[in-house]
Amino acid sequence: MILDRVKPLDAILAAAEKKSLKRTLGWFQLMLFGIGCVIGTGIFVLTSVGAQKAGPGLMLAFAIAGAVCIVAALCYAEIAAMIPVAGSAYTYSYATMGEFFAWTVGWALIMEYAIAASAVSVGWSGYFSGTVLGGLGIHLPTWLSAGPLALGGVEGGFINLPALVIALLVTALLVIGTSESAKVNAILVLIKVTALTAFVAITLTSSEFDAERFNPFLPAGVFGGFGTGVGAVGAAATMFFAYVGFDAVSTAAEETKNPQRNVPIGLVGSLLFCTVFYILVAAGAIGTIGGTPIFDPSGTFPLETGSPELARQCAMPEYAQSLVCSKEPLAHVLKVLGFTGIGNLIGLAAFLALPSVILVLIFGQTRIFFVMSRDGLLPEKLSSVHPKFRTPHVVTLITGVAVAIAAAFFPVGQLADISNAGTLYAFLMVAVAVLVLRKTDANRPRSFRVPAVWVIAPLTIFGCVFLFLNLPAAAMLFLPVWGALGLVVYFLYSRSHSHLGRGIVEVVDDVAGEETQVPIHPPKD
Numbered sequence: 001m002i003l004d005r006v007k008p009l010d011a012i013l014a015a016a017e018k019k020s021l022k023r024t025l026g027w028f029q030l031m032l033f034g035i036g037c038v039i040g041t042g043i044f045v046l047t048s049v050g051a052q053k054a055g056p057g058l059m060l061a062f063a064i065a066g067a068v069c070i071v072a073a074l075c076y077a078e079i080a081a082m083i084p085v086a087g088s089a090y091t092y093s094y095a096t097m098g099e100f101f102a103w104t105v106g107w108a109l110i111m112e113y114a115i116a117a118s119a120v121s122v123g124w125s126g127y128f129s130g131t132v133l134g135g136l137g138i139h140l141p142t143w144l145s146a147g148p149l150a151l152g153g154v155e156g157g158f159i160n161l162p163a164l165v166i167a168l169l170v171t172a173l174l175v176i177g178t179s180e181s182a183k184v185n186a187i188l189v190l191i192k193v194t195a196l197t198a199f200v201a202i203t204l205t206s207s208e209f210d211a212e213r214f215n216p217f218l219p220a221g222v223f224g225g226f227g228t229g230v231g232a233v234g235a236a237a238t239m240f241f242a243y244v245g246f247d248a249v250s251t252a253a254e255e256t257k258n259p260q261r262n263v264p265i266g267l268v269g270s271l272l273f274c275t276v277f278y279i280l281v282a283a284g285a286i287g288t289i290g291g292t293p294i295f296d297p298s299g300t301f302p303l304e305t306g307s308p309e310l311a312r313q314c315a316m317p318e319y320a321q322s323l324v325c326s327k328e329p330l331a332h333v334l335k336v337l338g339f340t341g342i343g344n345l346i347g348l349a350a351f352l353a354l355p356s357v358i359l360v361l362i363f364g365q366t367r368i369f370f371v372m373s374r375d376g377l378l379p380e381k382l383s384s385v386h387p388k389f390r391t392p393h394v395v396t397l398i399t400g401v402a403v404a405i406a407a408a409f410f411p412v413g414q415l416a417d418i419s420n421a422g423t424l425y426a427f428l429m430v431a432v433a434v435l436v437l438r439k440t441d442a443n444r445p446r447s448f449r450v451p452a453v454w455v456i457a458p459l460t461i462f463g464c465v466f467l468f469l470n471l472p473a474a475a476m477l478f479l480p481v482w483g484a485l486g487l488v489v490y491f492l493y494s495r496s497h498s499h500l501g502r503g504i505v506e507v508v509d510d511v512a513g514e515e516t517q518v519p520i521h522p523p524k525d
Helices: 009-016 027-038 041-045 047-082 088-096 099-135 161-176 182-204 231-243 259-289 308-314 329-336 340-374 393-409 412-440 453-468 473-497
Strands: 504-508 515-519
Touching (some): 027 182, 041 099, 041 329, 047 231, 099 340, 099 412, 099 473, 161 340, 182 329, 182 340, 231 259, 329 340
8 A cells, every 4th residue: 555654643743742832923024024035036036027918907816815815824734733744735745644744745746846946046146137237337248148949038148147156155145054043034024025115115106107007907817817817817827926925934833823814814814915016016006107017929829928929029129118028027127217326225135034024935945855754755965964054955056056047047937836836735735734634633722723724724625726826837737757767766766765664763853953764664565
């Protein structure tokens, strides 16, 4: 039987119970934390990608993606409060559905975090090349600032050198143990929110704002068609990337006062705030300079983001000021409106804030890799710790190089879509895990319980499948292909090397730093 290995939840919780964390957080602190985690690459970089997919319908896309995130967030909150240890959805799946499904989730998360980090690196490159270097009068040649056309890049492009360099620099920081401090992170959150507030205030009150630019509101329709990734729902599947990070709020449930009340307020409140903020940003950008997609020759479908044909069209002079062609969309809008100085400040805000997002994503990926290696599902050499820096240097270096290579050659839209495929699968499995635990371990204490769980969890599952099926075909195919490769690794290596399969459960608590070993009888294959 391949579904017989379920890690005992009591063993996982044994170490977590040693934390004894104080409950100090209220709903307002949770909201601020959520806003800081969520606002980032999606809105600073993918606004142009979403406009190309949906035009003014980008505003509806943000609402759809936000709604799916809200129901998923509630599921995350319940299970994160029950199982507050490292490993995220991978650990949750191991404790509920067993090793096989946990492997598929962990394998998907490895892809998700790494490719998301690549997407953010490409986004940072656009602001670095356009705002920072452009402001200094330096213009990188196309062959050094864009991926090759054959991979969806720009004609004349060969390598995105800034994206490659920032990914490697962040990797080096992680290897030597540099991490974000709370104060630095708070400053970056303030910079991001201030920049977006200024953008909304300027664009919505600009004399250039014209309601006619929203007509037609849905130039590509609500559903662009299966596998096309266009239309309002196709854009929602991409803009889902703009919300990733809210699950970090869920993990704070055990440190929250009155979690049954404050967790949903914090989660839903932060996501609603970001959704409204995102809609206002989209309205300001489209209402001032327009957001009409560039269509294929038949005039039926918007050209696919990251496609060679869109790159050729964007290189033409008539699209020089188009929102859908910009690599630094928010700064670009303000520069077109004549607010060059403020546009440069917004570009500088993105330039300063995005490397911290890359750091968090690579950190998250390496920790998933680390936990899976510690469980014996991947070679234990990968979880070795550097004797001086005390960091998992091997897996960090492997991850960083992979992130840098992807960032160097692929466009941001394609990377975000592929990353979303893995994220949606992980969120779906969390919702399934919540339902499984409600049936198999109904009496276990829960500091937060999803209200109407038999409605909310199925809505999460439906929403994740719905958005997945509206991704571009290439992104949809990437997940099963990556998953098939993972199954080969699992059956040729992981299943026979699994600690659980050999009768050992090890749990290392990420806060207390203590290890719990629980011997069990190995399941019979």
